Amino acid sequence: MISENELADLSYPDAPKFDSSEFPGPKSQALLKEAPEYESMTRGAGEFPLVFDQGKGVTVKDPDGNLYIDVSAGVGVSSVGRSHPEVLTAIELQSKRLMHASDMSNSKRGELAKVISSVAPPGLQDNCITYFAQSGSGALETAIKFSRKVTGRNQILAFHGAYHGVWHASNAITTGDQYRAGYGPFMGGVIHAPYPYAYRFPFPLGEKSCEVVAGEYVEYLLNTPYTAADDVAAVIVEPVQGEGGYVAPAAEFFQLVKSACEKHGALFIADEVQAGAGRTGKMWSIEHAGVKPDMITFGKGMGGDLPMAGVIMRKDLAQQLDAGSQPQTFAANALSAAVCMTNIEIMQKNELIARASELGQETMRALQVAAERLEIIGEVRGRGLMIGIELVASRDTKEPLSGERMEKVVGSLLSRGVIMVPCGRNGNVLRLMPSLTITREYMQKAVDILVSVLEEC
Numbered sequence: 104m105i106s107e108n109e110l111a112d113l114s115y116p117d118a119p120k121f122d123s124s125e126f127p128g129p130k131s132q133a134l135l136k137e138a139p140e141y142e143s144m145t146r147g148a149g150e151f152p153l154v155f156d157q158g159k160g161v162t163v164k165d166p167d168g169n170l171y172i173d174v175s176a177g178v179g180v181s182s183v184g185r186s187h188p189e190v191l192t193a194i195e196l197q198s199k200r201l202m203h204a205s206d207m208s209n210s211k212r213g214e215l216a217k218v219i220s221s222v223a224p225p226g227l228q229d230n231c232i233t234y235f236a237q238s239g240s241g242a243l244e245t246a247i248k249f250s251r252k253v254t255g256r257n258q259i260l261a262f263h264g265a266y267h268g269v270w271h272a273s274n275a276i277t278t279g280d281q282y283r284a285g286y287g288p289f290m291g292g293v294i295h296a297p298y299p300y301a302y303r304f305p306f307p308l309g310e311k312s313c314e315v316v317a318g319e320y321v322e323y324l325l326n327t328p329y330t331a332a333d334d335v336a337a338v339i340v341e342p343v344q345g346e347g348g349y350v351a352p353a354a355e356f357f358q359l360v361k362s363a364c365e366k367h368g369a370l371f372i373a374d375e376v377q378a379g380a381g382r383t384g385k386m387w388s389i390e391h392a393g394v395k396p397d398m399i400t401f402g403k404g405m406g407g408d409l410p411m412a413g414v415i416m417r418k419d420l421a422q423q424l425d426a427g428s429q430p431q432t433f434a435a436n437a438l439s440a441a442v443c444m445t446n447i448e449i450m451q452k453n454e455l456i457a458r459a460s461e462l463g464q465e466t467m468r469a470l471q472v473a474a475e476r477l478e479i480i481g482e483v484r485g486r487g488l489m490i491g492i493e494l495v496a497s498r499d500t501k502e503p504l505s506g507e508r509m510e511k512v513v514g515s516l517l518s519r520g521v522i523m524v525p526c527g528r529n530g531n532v533l534r535l536m537p538s539l540t541i542t543r544e545y546m547q548k549a550v551d552i553l554v555s556v557l558e559e560c
């Protein structure tokens with residue numbers, strides 16, 4: 104396994120470091136003020152008060168020269184850290200050879216598809232075909248289209264709290280008013296069921312766990328005439344919910360859903376866009392449940408510094424699709440494909456995935472100890488380096504921390520040099536999702552700063 108010293112060399116030393124006492128600094132402030140004049144603020148985190156200027160490993164500089172520890176990794180994207188030296192070499196070599204070939208064959212995408220087949224989860228490993236897309240939304244859009252075609256069915260079952268993207272079909276299965284209000288109607292034929300979010304499950308449980316109640320409800324939905332039981336093409340589920348609040352249900356839920364899918368002829372699709380690519384301590388987060396998916400979608404951390412996404416599907420399903428029925432101009436651009444392969448190689452040879460599991464457990468324990476005395480923490484949860492800290496105004500009532508107080512927490516973290524991006528149904532979950540190359544020292548520093556901010560807010 105890669106040593107802490109080797110990992111330290113991948114980032115700027117001595118973060119966090121501030122050259123300007125004012126936050127955001129004057130150059131950042133000017134850029135932030137100007138942005139809405141020229142660019143639509145419908146983009147993600149449009150209001151986030153930070154301007155990225157340089158990045159190395161898990162550290163980031165803003166235009167004022169302030170140096171941050173980034174435990175958000177570009178929202179889970181920089182799996183091996185920003186501008187990893189081996190990625191830079193791959194970019195240099197490949198950019199001199201070939202970058203774009205439209206959606207036609209290029210030697211790198213062919214190689215990448217083989218590598219993906221070898222690292223796919225059980226059920227798909229060495230038995231899959233990859234479709235390449237350019238973003239998570241595109242991957243989900245495609246998975247929906249393909250699942251309808253191969254099953255001859257229409258409906259899609261997804262979950263409360265789900266985030267699967269913002270295109271037409273992917274937005275239809277994504278939940279949350281901020282992405283939907285006023286933009287409809289979206290694609291029809293979507294059913295949403297409760298996700299087993301133990302901290303805020305909407306129904307009484309009795310003797311059963313929320314995983315069992317939610318899993319049994321999916322079986323009911325797939326088998327009742329009120330939801331056109333024979334018409335559900337696929338159940339699409341995040342094995343760890345990302346934007347929905349870093350919720351990591353126990354294996355039983357996924358096992359129940361998978362067996363209901365098998366029984367009633369629906370496909371089981373795991374959306375691994377945020378939780379995949381080694382982040383949770385396994386290459387794919389569905390592996391924790393021991394369930395064999397029919398398809399998985401990937402994005403974010405697979406590409407790292409360059410966009411790369413797609414759908415990995417069972418070979419027999421892929422063979423039912425018509426050639427040329429889903430073209431995309433920028434899919435598996437040769438440069439992105441070369442970088443994706445380099446990312447996978449870096450993760451494998453440095454054993455970063457096993458390390459993510461170890462470091463994740465250590466960090467969760469430290470946060471759980473802090474939670475014992477910090478009333479503002481409602482729950483610490485997660486898997487590997489995908490850790491959620493749900494903040495509440497009251498532990499007794501579980502009232503979510505208000506937007507105003509969350510802003511104060513995020514702002515205080517930034518002004519002390521830690522980048523954390525909130526998520527969750529109420530925007531009250533802080534998430535730790537650093538690059539897998541974060542040193543223990545930087546993780547410890549980030550946690551210490553977080554704890555001191557929470558003590559004050």
Ligand SMILES: Cc1ncc(COP(=O)(O)O)c(C=O)c1O
Nearest residue numbers: 238239240266267268345376377
């Ligand atoms: C689970 C999941 N699926 C799909 C997407 C959409 O990905 P993209 O933003 O690349 O379109 C996201 C983005 O956050 C995601 O977390």
